[in-house]
Amino acid sequence: MSAITLDQLNNNISDIQKLLLSRIWSYYLENNCWIKTKILHHEFGKNEVIMELISLSGSIVYENQDRYGLTLKGALLADETNEGLSLLVNYVYYLKERFLIDPEVEVITSQDIERDFNLNPFQSKLMRNYVQLSRFQNGYSGNKSNWQINVPSEIDDLPNIANLQSYVLDKIMEFYDPHYPVFEKDRFSYLAVPLRENDMFSFIDDQAYKNVITKDWEEIQSNLISEAWKSCVILCGSVLEASLIWILSKNEETILQSNIKINNQVVKKIDNMNLVELVTIAGKMGMIGKTTINLSHVIRDYRNLVHPKKQIMENMIVTKDEANIAFNSVKVIIKELNQFNNN
Structure with a gap:
């Protein structure tokens, strides 16, 4: 927070x-x-x-x-009336109610919003504009009058949150950086310096393996600067997957002895797991926290971005917000992996 x-x-x-x-x-x-x-x-x-x-x-x-x-x-x-905040809070309450009625809900349409909130097209468009800038969506499509927003992957967390307004405010301010530069010319130096801090992947003791991941991390920085959001998220997923495979493989004997289950199956082999499974095991082993696990949702399906058909079928749209969340998520997870390794 x-x-x-x-x-x-x-x-x-x-x-x-x-x-x-x-x-x-x-x-x-x-x-x-x-x-x-x-x-x-x-x-x-x-x-x-x-x-x-x-x-x-x-x-x-x-x-x-x-x-x-x-x-x-x-x-x-910019909103003196606080209408935007009210629309967002109401939208999150609406997501919760829709999930409780139908746990398989995937999209919210402009028709849903206008009908259930009794809004005119201008008001529903205003709500859409705020939601699009928020983390309370997982992509959107359509035109000015007919559009749809994909529900966020953490929609199933909402029924367990006692104070949704506080939750919304916390999410709004998440990743706020008072020093992040406004102007493009200043962002390169700002991003480039702190991201090479103190051997970020110190938990990896194979230098060749570490060099590959470090080069990918540097490319992620370049993608952020050049605003190549999709490439940024794909590489974030790759770096996170490689890092988790390394540290989990290093602790594989302990993991196998723990009889950890995923999808009701006891874990037997680390190398064949996807990113979701790797994150889950890291959480069960106490390598990363629950909050961190939730942060990783943006990059869990990163491989689908590589395949145009899957990207189209699942309506996956990558914006600056998704790229920044993916980038910051990896930083947090790598920090926690280093802390675990040093204990």
Whole structure:
């Protein structure tokens, strides 16, 4: 959970910063695309815009090529009425109810939203826009009037959460980085330096094996910088799978003696397992925590992204949010594997 709340963040930004965020968000709602930097510079002055935005975080607003975009945090900060937050909370409650009625629910459609929330097309589109920026979806498709959102993979967690509003607020602020740069030119150096910290894969004692994973990790950084989101998620899955295979194989004798079961079958061979199974075993062995296991959902089906037919059939869409979640998930899991190895 982030050390700062959304309310605190709202209180910390200036009136002119809120005005800039509101303009970016209103442009997006009107045009279904992010505002060009030169439009915002023309309206408020280039130097003034840069000066105000640079003191914010790239976790709120970011420059992407020739446009300014907002994250979910930025969109909610741009909303003076708190309507966006209410829509999100109501949507998550709705996901919970739909799951309780039908545990096999896969998609939520615009028709569902308009009927069950009694919303007009404009209001349902507004809800969709907030949901698309959030982690409460697993891809979306359609056009302005007819669309559908894939339900998040952790929908089955919702019935067990006592306070869904607090849950939503925590998810919104997850991975907030106050130092993440707003501007593209600053992001390369920011990402490149801390990600090579202190032999990240120190739990691997085979240098050749470690070199392969390290090179993949460096390529992930390049993908983030070049905004190759799909490649980023695929490589994150590959790095995580290779890391788990290594540490689980190293502890294979203990695992086999523990008679751990997956799908009612006792584990017999580590090398033949998929990523979901590897993550499950690592959790059962206490190598990674439950929260970390939940974080890994974005990359569990990463192999399907390699196959166009599967990607189309399962409507898998990879955005910046998914790439960032995948990247941060791997960092957290690798940190926990190092801690386990050092105990």
